[in-house]
Structure formats: structure tokens, C-alpha cells
Amino acid sequence: MSQSSEQSTETTDEQQMRALRELILGDSGQVVKQLLQENARQVVSEVFSEALFDREKQDGSVNKVILPLVEKSVERSVTNHSEQMVGFLYPLVGSLVRKSVTAFITDILEKTNSLIENSLTIKGLKWRFKARQAGISFSQYVATQTFAFRVEQVFLIHRETGLLLNTLSSGLQANADADLVSSMLTAINDFVADSFNVTSEKGEQQLDVVKTDDFTLLLKQGPRAVLVAAVSGNVPQKVANQLQLSLEEIHRLYTKELIQFNGDASAFVSSEEQLRDCLIAELKTGNNQTPKRPWLAWSIVLSIAIIVCYGAVVRWQANQVLDQIRSIDEQPGIVLTSAQLVSFTTVQFNVLRDPQAVTIPAWLAEQQLSKVQINYKERAYVSIDPDIIKRKVQTILSGFSDVEVDWQERQPKFSGELSNLNKLRLQTELDKVFGLNFKTMWLDPIQISGIDKNSADDPTIIRAILDLNIAKLEGLSIKFEPGASTLTEQNINTLIMLKEEFNQLLPLAEQQELSLGLIIMGASDSTGSSTFNKALSQKRADAVKHKLEELGIDKNRLNAIGLGVIELKTSGDGARKVLFNVVYFDAT
Secondary structure, three states: OHHHHHHHHHHHHHHHHHHHHHHHHOHHHHHHHHHHHHHHHHHHHHHHHHHHHHHHHHHOHHHHHHHHHHHHHHHHHHHHOHHHHHHHHHHHHHHHHHHHHHHHHHHHHHHHHHHHHHHOOHHHHHHHHHHHHHOOOHHHHHHHHHEEEEEEEEEEEEOOOOOEEEEEEOOOOOOOOHHHHHHHHHHHHHHHHHHHOOOHHHOOOOOOEEEOOOOEEEEEEOOOEEEEEEEEEOOOHHHHHHHHHHHHHHHHHOHHHHHOOOOOHHHHHHHHHHHHOOOOEEEOOOOOOOOOOOHHHHHHHHHHHHHHHHHHHHHHHHHHHHHHHHHHHHOOOEEEEEEEEEEOOEEEEEEEEOOOOOOHHHHHHHHOOOOOEEEEEEEEOOOOOHHHHHHHHHHHHOOOOOEEEEEEOOEEEEEEEEOHHHHHHHHHHHHOOOOOOOOHHHHOOOEEOOOOOOHHHOHHHHHHHHHHHHHHHHOOEEEOOOOOOOOOHHHHHHHHHHHHHHHHHHHHHHHOOEEEEEEEEEEEOOOOOHHHHHHHHHHHHHHHHHHHHHHOOOHHHEEEEEEEEOOOOOOHHHHOEEEEEEEEEEOO
16 A cells, blocks of 8 residues: 555656646757757857867868868859959969969979989889880889889779769879779679678678789778778788778768768769878888989980080071072172072072173182082073173173273273274174173274275175074074974073074164065974874964064064975974074165
């Protein structure tokens, strides 16, 4: 009875305490919750900084959790307020650029020095040979020889599905086959668990290390994720320890994401901070090794520098010679048409030269141009340069020793003695000088030597000179290719000379009161029909006639005739030509 009374008393006390608690705290602690909500900001603000500091000091997780959030916030801010961000950062840009460029140049110099040391030395060549033998790249082999160990890449794999959650590489970009690697590792791990798990009492078998010729794959298993590191070199225990620490931290930070994982790995992008902690490396340390100097590399660099300097000197000399050659254009009677460097040591130029101008070899010898090879091409032309005209006149007078010339500006003044015949010869020669514009009165000051002072007007002498020049002109001919009626450059030069000879005959013919005409006779060989050859010979004669008209001969003095085939066994190919015949009539 007493026991029942005690139980009843306890029940009553509990009910009273519950009623009192509900009265003070409210239903389900509503009063406390409301009070905390009203004062939460003040309460948290008083301990927030200290709490963050203590947690960061304890395990360093605050930085790793907040850093991805800050990065995303900055990214959104830059995207949405780019102009304001530019304004804020502008004062810092100059300093940042200078520091970045300095760091970049320093890094380039260090990498270049390392590349030269490892590539262009005997050791570097041996490494290349061994890398080729091993079937790996040179950079991978250098890493194995340079580093005691290095974590090349880290994989974060979802344990249940075997899908890749994130990966990070020590190089510039991650391995393109990371998904394939994660799937293979999961399959191998499942195979080991299924094949070697003899009894369930011994627990599930797990794969911890996979070794290959190039890497060691170190695996750390977690309840919901697997962390795999590809390590080159000898794997120390601290790599496994770091993997374990990072894996525990990932489970602590991403527990909900790992449990609710449905194939979307975007939630694990911010896990790079944890993965980056696993990318550790350690360089090999030498024992009292003296630094080796890359003599082979310096020899190659020195050789290249010598070759470049020599090429620059040769090129400079060639340009100096080219400048000197361009001055040949200042020589009377020479026209430089082109000048260029065809190689480092060869200069080539083309000129037009009057026969009275200085010869090219003589000019080159005078300039002492022997530093480079010089090639040139020369073509003849008629110059009207005053100095060249004077040289031509002086050359003609060398055959008349009793005549002298005195130049007044560009007009010659002749003096001396000549026979009647020699005076006519001198007149004929001077009239041939192109550009002189010879006038017969220029020879009036020359005294006629001999008994008959008036023999200069002797018709017999004039007729003899006329017949001599006609015979010379009739000896000219124009040759053609088979079936052709077009004038070549050589043909045109011949017609220019014929025009000059014909015009020189006109003054002599006028003194004899004769009228000159020129018969142009076209001919062909026996190839083809007679009708075709007759028309072809006429075309050839007409072509020559039209050209002579263009050169200045009065068309009334010209007559073109097509002879057709010349039936001479000795003619042969020589029948394909145009012949000339000078005819004269009494002018009265």
C-alpha cells in the first residue's frame, strides 16, 4: 500500500514538473527558442571570431570551407560588376603586372637553364636514350631522375558507384583519361574483394597499392569515397598519411553530398583544396656534388653566335658592295636597270651600256670590289649623254689627224685641213652619230687641201660615195622563223640601223638631184603550199614596211613586195627573210 502511494506521489511530481517546464519554457521549449532567435545575432557575434579562430587553429578546416565560397562570390561579383571591379583594381594593375612579368622572366630563365643542363649535356643525352628505351617521354624520365618522389595526379572516386568526383594534376592540365582510370581501379578493387574474400569473418579484401613500370598507385579507402594518388619514384609513408588526412577531411566536409550522390560531380569542384594538399614532391639531394657546367650547350650556343656574327658581317659587306654598284648609274653611257643580293655573298646587276662608255670589268677593277662575288648582264644601247657624244666625235676624228674640235657648250667647232674626199667621209661619219644632230655648215671652217679647191662638189666623188653606201644598205636582211612574220628584237635593231643608213643617203642623193626609194622584198622557203608561202612573204614585207614607217622613213619612199618561194637549191633556210633594194630616179 505504501509502495503504491509512493508511485502515485512520483507521478504527480513528474506531472507537476512537466507543467512547470511548459509554463516557464513554453510548449516544446518555444520560449527558449524564441529567446534565442531574438538574441541569436548578439550571442553569435560575441563568440563568432573566437570560434572561427579556434576551429582553424584546431584542424585548419575553416580556410578550406570558406575559400571556395569566397572564390565563387568574387567570380559572381566580377561577372555582374565588371566595370566597378576594374575601377577598384586599376591602381594595383601596374604593380601586379610588373611583379608578374618579373616572376615570369625568372621562371623562364630557371626553366631554360634546367633545360640546357638536362638536355644538352652528356647526362641529358643519356637520359634521352634511356627514356627512348623505356618507352616514356623525356620529361617523365627527367622527373624520375630529378625527384625522389612526386605525386603526379590525385583522383577522388565515389566508392559505391566508382565514378570520378574530381581530379587534380601536378602538370598544367589533368589527365584526359581520368574517368577511365577511376573505372579501372574500381573494377580491380571489386575483383580483389570478390576473389580473395574467403570468409566473411575476415572482412572485405581491399586493394591498397598498384605498381606499374612508371608509377605507383596508392589507394586510401573511406566509407563513401576513395582517394588515389599516382606517384613517381619511391613512395614514402608521408604520402599515405597525407592521403588519409585529406580523405578524412573530405568525408567531414562533404558527408551529405557523398550520401546523396546521383552522378553529378559539380558539388565536389571545391574539393581541389583538399586534393592540392596531396600533390607533394621531394627533390633528390646529391652528396657533395659539384655543379656540372653544360659545356656542350655552351659550345653549341657559341658556334651559333659565331655563325650569326659571320653571316651579319658578310651581309653588311654585300650591302656595302651593292651601294657601290648602284653608283655605276652615274657613269656616262651606262644605265643601271636592276641590282640585288641573290645570296649572302653574291651581288647581281643588269646594265645598258653604250659602246663608248667605260667597260664594266674596268669599272669594277677601279672600284676594287672583290669582297663578294659579282655577276652582271650587259646590253647595248645608244646613249645621248653629252660626254658619250663627245667621245664618239673624238673617236671619228682620230682617223683625221689634221682636224681638231673645240666644244662650245654642246656644239662642236671644227678646224683644220682635209682633202675634198676626206671631208665628205668625215661628213658621212659625223652624220651617223645619234644625238649629235650634225649640220653640214659645222665643217665649213675646214680648209680644203690640194690643187682643186672645188673638188668637194665633184659629182663623180659624190656618186662614188652614194653607190658605196647603197651597196652597204642592200647587204642588210631580216630573217624570220619558219611560218612566222613577227619581228624580233634583233630584227628591230637591224631596221633602226637601216633607217639611219637610208636617211644618210638622202643628202647625197639631193646633191646629185636624185630621188631615192627602198624596195622591201619578202621571201619564204619551200615548206608548205605556194599560195601560203606567197601570202607569208607578203606579210613579212608588210611588217618590215610598217616598222620603217614608225621609225621615220617617208612611206612614199617604201614599197613592199612578196616574192613567194625563192627557187634556189642553195637558198635553204636562208630563204626565210626580207631583202632590200635601193632605187633612185632623176628628181627632175
